[in-house]
Every structure is written in C-alpha cells, then in structure tokens.
Amino acid sequence: MSTEIKKFTERQEEIANFANALAHPVRVAILDLLASKACCYHGDMADELPIANSTLSQHLKVLKDAGLIQGEITPPKTKYCIHRDNYKKAGEIFSFFFENALETTFSEEGVILCS
Amino acid sequence: MSTEIKKFTERQEEIANFANALAHPVRVAILDLLASKACCYHGDMADELPIANSTLSQHLKVLKDAGLIQGEITPPKTKYCIHRDNYKKAGEIFSFFFENALETTFSEEGVILCS
DNA sequence: CAAATTATTCGCAAATATACGAACAGTTTT
C-alpha cells in the first residue's frame, strides 16, 4: 500500500525538524560554542555545559540527526563542528518563513489585518 | 534563597522557546494558515488540519504562550492572528543566530575552520 | 428558556524527551 497520506508539506516538516533541534537551551548553547570556536571537542563542551557527559552525547546526536552539526572522530577525541551547508539552509528557511508571514500580514492592499 | 543559578543566557532560553513553538509541523501549518489569511478562526483551521479540535486548542495555546500568536474571543468564534511584534522579534533573533554563526565559521582570518 | 454553535478544559493513554550513572568500546600511553 503506497497510500501514505501526507499530513504536512515537506517544508513544514523541515522547519519543524530544524526548530526541534533548537528547542532546548543547551543545544542552542552547544551551537553557540561551536560557532564561537569554529570547532570544539566533546570534552571542551562538557567542561562548559551544566550537564553530564552522556547527556551531552544525546544532545549532540539530536543536532547531528537534524543535520546542523557533524562529528569527526580524531582519537582520542571527537571533534564537532557546524555543518555549514545545512546550517545555511536552516537559516534561509527560517528567514523565509518569518519574512513571508510578515509580508503577507503587513501587506498594504486587500489583506484583512488583525485588530 | 535567591541563589537561582542561571544555566543558560536569556537569549539562549528565548531562542529555545521560539524554536520549541515551531518544533511541531502542525504548529508550522497553523502559522502558515494565519500568515496566508492574515486571520483565522479556530473552526476554519480545524477544517484544514488533520487533528481533533481539542488538540488544535492545545497547539494554539503553545503558540500563544510562546507569544507568536494572539487570540481574540469574538463570540461565538475565536479569532487568532499572528502577534506581529513578537513574530518580528523571533525572526530577527533567528536570523541573527544563523548569520552570526556562519560569519564566525566562515571568517576569512584567524579562525580555525573545520575540515 | 431550550437548543444549537463554538471552542476550551479535563481525564486519560501513549509516545517522546531529558537526565544521570554505569558499563562499554576504541585509542593511546606506560
């Protein structure tokens, strides 16, 4: 049965996915660290974040699955960095999402505006 | 005891909060509806979305709590619309967040880049 | 005032997320 009913658009799912990756402050903090240092080892981050090592691994996995970061094992350490292409893509999707809505809502003609 | 230890910055919490509101495709879809029609009644949205009425109310509450939308009871219906100011603010925060990271990571000088 | 309409809240069930320590795996160092 190829009768898979699509409930939402690709785009909506994509936005939700990226947003979900950013939906926990520690993950935002992780991205801040990666952004500020361009690269970071698991251990370095563990020192700066108020969570256990294993918890950090989980959050890193979430970010990796969302495509926002990539990890590289360089024994004995693991180096993480921002996945540039996807990061850029995420930024574009969000900026488009917000811009678009405001344009419509703020449109001069025709459109009914809220009180 | 006013010894509340701040684990994350205001900004990080704020980003996570907005992101959390967008972290479910149905909520993205709701915002799409509100954006395209500038305004929408609960019932109109319920007709277009593949979820129960009560579930819709919950999602609307999440969006309202995040500040992205506002509701106005106009009996017998409830009218929802995008909260322009906060929406704009969210858009700015995100665009800043992504821009900033990429600038740093892509910086020409000094900064160590990932493989 | 009764009935209909609309949307929220409640109560519950199931799934997912978050967090931690312990156990494990892979390298490197001794």
Added chain:
DNA sequence: AAAACTGTTCGTATATTTGCGAATAATTTG
C-alpha cells in the same frame, strides 16, 4: 598487555508532549 583517557551506548527514572473524546462553558439562535 595493562592503565589511562575519551566519548558513546545502555538501562532506568521522571517529566513533558501529543492526541483524543467527553464534559464543560459561553454565547447566540429558535
């Protein structure tokens, strides 16, 4: 090879999210 170091995975506990139907509330219509 043993010990040390680094990070992931596992097992578990707890909290939150998601979803629905039933019950409720608030207003309008008959």
